[in-house]
Amino acid sequence: MSKKSSGGLFAAAAVAITMLSAPGAYAAESLARVVADGNPWEMYVVKRRVSNILVFKPDGGGTISDSMVSIHPTWKAVADGICIRTEPQAAEKCLMLKRTKEGIEASQGGKAVFILKR
DSSP, X not given: OOHHHHHHHHHHHHHHHHHHHOHHHHHHHHHHHHHTSSSOEEEEETTXXXXXXXXXXXXXXXXXXXXXXXXXXXXXXXXXXXXXXXXXXXXXXXXXXXXXXXXXXXXXXXXXXXXXXX
8 A cells, every 4th residue: 555545544534533533513513414404394483482484405595484474594504503694684593403302402502492393
């Protein structure tokens, strides 16, 4: 094996080890990608006790709508969940994502903000 190919193998192994040694971060980012598959989710907003329809696309765009209004937020995956900006001038809101028996829970500061179900 040449030095060049063994160096590439070492780099690939280092990436694999990094991914395996941080399963929480990798799993959370994967969960954001699950949410952002372009298909509709029922989004139960805990504080308001209402349901909306959420669709996040893999390209970072999306729609949140009820029967009257739609907004078009942007999103990005982060190590522990997802960050959402509801409009260009709005502050970004980052939420932790986790699977629960109800669906996928998005929380902030230990409190559930919304729950996604299919």
